[in-house]
Amino acid sequence: MAIKKVFVIGAGTMGNGIAQVSAQAGYDVTMSDIKDEFIQKGMAAIEKSLDRMVKKEIIQESEKTAIVARIKTTTDNKDAKDADMVIEAAPEILDLKKNIFKQLDGICRPDAILATNTSSLPIGEIAAATAKPERVIGIHFMNPVPVMKGVEVIPARQTSAETLEASKEYVKKIGKEPCEARDYAGFIVSRLVDALMNEAFWCVMDGNKPEEVDKAVKLCLNHPMGPLELCDLAGADVVLHGLETMYEEFGERLMPAPLLKNMVRSGDLGRKTGRGFYDHTQK
Ligand SMILES: NC(=O)c1ccc[n+]([C@@H]2O[C@H](COP(=O)([O-])OP(=O)(O)OC[C@H]3O[C@@H](n4cnc5c(N)ncnc54)[C@H](O)[C@@H]3O)[C@@H](O)[C@H]2O)c1
Incomplete structure (x- = not known):
């Protein structure tokens, strides 16, 4: 047609x-x-x-x-x-x-x-x-x-x-x-980006500095934006909601990192609340 x-x-x-x-x-x-x-x-x-x-x-x-x-x-x-x-x-x-x-x-x-x-x-x-x-x-x-x-x-x-x-x-x-893409939660793009962000949260929990994680992803993987910068831009609450959907579909391997839940509970949602992985109050 x-x-x-x-x-x-x-x-x-x-x-x-x-x-x-x-x-x-x-x-x-x-x-x-x-x-x-x-x-x-x-x-x-x-x-x-x-x-x-x-x-x-x-x-x-x-x-x-x-x-x-x-x-x-x-x-x-x-x-x-x-x-x-x-x-x-x-x-x-x-x-x-x-x-x-x-x-x-x-x-x-x-x-x-x-x-x-x-x-x-x-x-x-x-x-x-x-x-x-x-x-x-x-x-x-x-x-x-x-x-x-x-x-x-x-x-x-x-x-x-x-x-x-x-x-x-x-x-x-x-x-x-x-x-x-196949019809499973997050298709290809949201699923992969959520997995990357989630692993970045675990990296921070393991003691890595957010700015070093983002720098490594941008300079070593050639991504235009780091996963933690992206989380601050999208909003930690939005990212958590997406990951919870993936967790329901795929189980443990896409379980939201405790740090993300902690940040959402504390209101550290990123740019929209002024604080996330970075301080946005001065910009
Ligand atoms: N914003 C993004 O980055 C992005 C990226 C990819 C996909 N999406 C998806 O695209 C969709 C739209 O997202 P958005 O960011 O443009 O939302 P938006 O809130 O900017 O726009 C949605 C619009 O739909 C209108 N609307 C609601 N009910 C309607 C109806 N019955 N008939 C006609 N219009 C109606 C609303 O008034 C609103 O203006 C969502 O499913 C979202 O998940 C968003």
């Missing part, structure tokens, strides 16, 4: 990025949210991102105008009725996503692909909430969407080969590279 119309649910951090890259690739895009103010904020983020591209001479002003013109907005998900592909980027709450997919069942054409941008929730369970689970798939973009090249594509057990192929085609058409 040729995909022409893409409907993005949610105009937040991920949704507006997905709408932007889809419009850049020439798709007719509709971006929805529950309130007009969220849509305005999403459109402003798209304009700002495109302005940066104009400034860097990656695109011209006329292209920016054409890209923005390809994005329609709505507060009614019923407007997904003629979409070829829906990409849901609503908050990471399983019941909310299942309800959205159930609702889409009654709205979308029977051959439309229904994708979720979840970072960790089970695609199979979201698919099971619909009458046509074979057309449901995970398409997990990375943040910031316009910058990151890799996109995880996660077929559930129920997903058809056609849905998988069409989804990979879409990812390639927007200039990104699909990485096919």
Whole structure:
């Protein structure tokens, strides 16, 4: 099936990025949210991102105008009725996503692909909430969407080969590279990054200094950011929640390190509370 119309649910951090890259690739895009103010904020983020591209001479002003013109907005998900592909980027709450997919069942054409941008929730369970689970798939973009090249594509057990192929085609058409992952907690990316962060917590518990752990990972493994800096950026509570999900799925080998739990209990969540592995109060 040729995909022409893409409907993005949610105009937040991920949704507006997905709408932007889809419009850049020439798709007719509709971006929805529950309130007009969220849509305005999403459109402003798209304009700002495109302005940066104009400034860097990656695109011209006329292209920016054409890209923005390809994005329609709505507060009614019923407007997904003629979409070829829906990409849901609503908050990471399983019941909310299942309800959205159930609702889409009654709205979308029977051959439309229904994708979720979840970072960790089970695609199979979201698919099971619909009458046509074979057309449901995970398409997990990375943040910031316009910058990151890799996109995880996660077929559930129920997903058809056609849905998988069409989804990979879409990812390639927007200039990104699909990485096919299996439908287990954290897929590939979240699972590996959580494992790295968790081992870094144990390194600190073993007496290593946080700055030395981060320096070693950046300079010896060539990562752009150290795992403890990343934890401070994401928030220790968010990281603990992710690790608890992995622990439930994979058992002891992804058991959250006691130091992380201790930090969350003490409110040392990272940048958002001013203190995590580092002091952020002076910045
Ligand atoms: N932020 C990240 O770094 C990141 C990275 C990869 C994946 N994700 C995943 O992407 C999804 C979205 O995350 P985000 O950071 O963009 O969240 P966000 O909170 O920035 O945006 C979510 C938006 O969805 C809207 N929304 C809620 N219910 C809706 C509905 N029924 N219809 C239309 N819009 C609705 C909200 O009003 C909000 O504007 C989550 O599943 C998250 O786990 C996030």
